[in-house]
Amino acid sequence: MPRDSSTRLLIVVAILVIAAGTAVGRCCRPASARPAASAGFQQLVGGLGFGPTVELSTCPVQFDPRLETTCNAHTGAIPAGGLLCPGCGRFLFSFSRGHP
């Protein structure tokens, strides 16, 4: 039975929405093997790594707040002084100042 173009469009929209919903359903938790492997790695190194960087050159506190007390470029009383850090400034997410 021939369908008009608007019906075909509605079918395409429905398929896209179902596909997106399925994709979110499959990606709403990490792959099952990953947490176990990650936990094994953390046990090996005693718990290391916490923030959005994988090396220490930019800002150690962003790698792991256990390694440093505060950002090297933090300027204390200057408002938003932490943003002056060439490392922290380029991260789109990082830690607040209230770390141990």
Next chain:
Amino acid sequence: MSSLLNIARTGSAAILLSPLRSAVTVLAVIAVLVPYLVGVGLVEGLRQEARIAIGVGIPAGEELLPDLYVAANQFGRRVPIPVALAEPIGNFDGVTRVVPRIVGRITLGKENVEAVLVGMPREELQRRGSTIQRLAQLIDGQLPRSQHGEGPQLVIGSGLARQLDLQVGAVIPPIFRSGGGEKTPTITGIFHSDISPWQSQMILTTFESAADIFDQQGLATDLLVFCRRGQPESIRSRILQLMPGSSTGDATSFRPSVTSRADLESLLPAGLGHREGVFNLLFVVAFAIGILVILITSGFGRPERRREIGILKATGWQTDEILVRSLVESLLLGLVSAAISILVAVVWLKWFNGFWIAGIFLAGVETQPAIAVPYVLAAQPAGLAVLIACLLVTTGSAYSTWRTAVTPPAEAMR
């Protein structure tokens, strides 16, 4: 009701009447939504990894991860802590083990590739190696066993292995010159790329070799304290009392710092969420610009659109019916845009492993990541993306449609 449905049905037909306008609108929304979804997915993936790194959900006394991290501060900065302090802390009632650890920054190769050197005691590594199930899933090769004065044995991260083109069994030029002379390091293992993002630039070796590499004997970055169940808080207080403070007047005195797992856990919502707020703020600006773009593409300066609405008015359509038609058209375009954005974000993160974009969000990650990029695309941001897409398109087109719909048909068709 049936007339309303018929009007709504014409909304889907309206999308096909001006395919170029519809395509531009969908593309504008996708351009804003995809980076947002990828960024949120990476934040949540990293948050999950951070939870594992601090042992959230692991009760004290399991001895899988330390309960306390003891470090030293001088002038508000971290300084090395004497390894000798491990013994008195280990004698506290309730402490099961104290493990010194070295974590430091080194560079390798002619290109000065950044690396994080981690030194754990040899016995501790062997102990962990025997208790971790399926060690082969973590490391391709063997754990380091090098002793003081020997050539260091290293397990390197997947990122380093790729950047320096190193294989298991390879030797690298001496990376230090200590009192004991030059020693040639050997690669005994390479971390698998899918275990953790932080292994990428990491070098794991024995504590003894790490002390040789930095040529700093008797010092550690921190002491990892394992406690019995229910003991961490009382042991923390006792450690703070034991360690020398500023009152001693000794030039080598330092202020102690004891970090518990609860402290680290408290950082998670405030921490990653802190700049995530800035991230969201940036996208609020992007969405505002998106509305203006859609406002321009959907009505102003588009005589076809004005003529179409003018003809509808001339053939008896009411203003509210035209607005319903436009609303259905906008909602369908928003749904299509959000669905395509979600699919593109998933494909980008899963199949292309965050190619290029992971390097923007995670410092130190290359354009083509050598790690399996962590991501979790939860239902909440996906639902928010649908809402934002529908709001963007509806807000962008509603005003221009209404302006044209209240204009006399003869003028609109001119």
